[in-house]
Amino acid sequence: MARIIAGTHKGRRLVAVPTDATRPTSDRVKESLFSRLEGYDALRDAVVVDLYAGSGALGFESLSRGARSLEAVDKAEAAVRTLRRNAEFFGAEAPPALRREITVHKADALRYLGSRSGPPIELLFLDPPYSLGDAELFKVLSAAREQLHQAATVVIERDAGSGAPSLPEGLEIFSEKSYGSTQIFMVEPTEAALPH
Template sequence: MSRIIAGAAGGTPLVSVPGSLTRPTTDRVKEALFSRLDAFEVIADARVLDLYAGSGSLGVESASRGARTVDLVEFDGKASEVCQRNADLVNSVAGRKTVSVHRSKVESFLDRAAAETAWDLVLLDPPYPLDEVALAAVLAKLLPHLAGGAVVVVERSARTPEPSWPEGMERFAEKKYGETRLWFAEPGVDTQAESEAGEPAETEESRG
C-alpha cells in the first residue's frame, strides 16, 4: 500500500487506483525523488503541478511537505476520483484546501491556464504509450507557465530516450532507479527573466 512518506501527513495510507489503469511511482523512487527535491529547497511554499497524476501520490506528498498549492491533473474518471479522495485526506490534515483536482487532459489544462499562472515545481509521470513527440509538445505548452527557478521532473521508463526539451528549458540532472529514470529540468536564464516580469533571473548553481 502506498503512503505519504513525510511531512504533516506522513504515514497516511493513500487510496490506490484499481486495476492497472495507472503506473504508480514506487515508494522507493518517490522517497529518492523527494529527498533530492528537498535538497534543492524547491518544495516549501511552492506552487506544484502534478500532470498525469494517477492517484495523486506525488502531488499530495508535496502538499504534506509544505507546498503552498497543488494542482492534480488526471483525465481518467476512476483515477481522478482517487485523486480527490487522496486530496481530501491531505486537505483535512492541513485544515485548508491545499490540493485541487482537475479532471482534464493535460494538453487542454495547459491550454486553459491563465497567462499569468506559474508553477514552481512540475511533476510529470506520463503513461508509457505517450510517445516522445507528444511529450515534447506538452513540455512546450508547459514552458510559459514556469516560475523563475522552477524545477520540472519527468518520470519515464529507463528504456526510453531523454525527453526533447523545448528551447528555453534545460536538463540539469537525471537519475536511474531500476526500470525508472527521472529527468530534472529547469527554465533557461532568458525564460526565467521573462517569467519574473523584468526582475533579475535567479539561478540554482547547486543543482545537478
C-alpha cells in the same frame, strides 16, 4: 497501496486507482526524488502541478512536505475519483493548520495547460504513461514552459529505455537518475528563457 513518506501527513495511506492502467512511483524512487527536491529547496511554499496524476502520490507528498497548493490533473475518471478522495485528507478531514489548497481537474494535460490561469508553476510533475510518445511529451513541455516560474523545477518520470526527452527551447535537464526500469529527469528553465 501508496503512502506519504514524510512531512505533516507521514504514514498516511492513499487510496489507489482501481485499475492496472496506472504505474505508481515506488517508495524507493519517491524517497530519493523528494530528498533531492528538498535539497534544491523546491518544495517549501511551492505551487505544484501534477499532470497524469493517477492517485496523486507525488503531489500529495509535496503538500505533506510544505508545498502551498496542488493542481492534480488526470483524464481518467477512475483517477479523478481517487484524487478527490485522497484530497480530503488534506482538506476537510485535515486539522485546520494542515489544510492545503487542492484542485482536481479531469482533463487532458495539453488542454489543461492551454486553459490554465493560475499562478506560475514552481514544481511540475510529469509522470505520463510510458506509451506517451516523445512528440506528445514535447508538446506538453512546450505548453508548460509558458506557465513556469523562472525558478521552477520540472520532474519527468520515464521508462529507462526511453532515453532523455526532447525539450523545447528554454528548458534544460540539470539532473537525471536511474532507478532500475525508471528514469527521473529534472528540468529547469534556462537563463535565456527568463524574462528580462
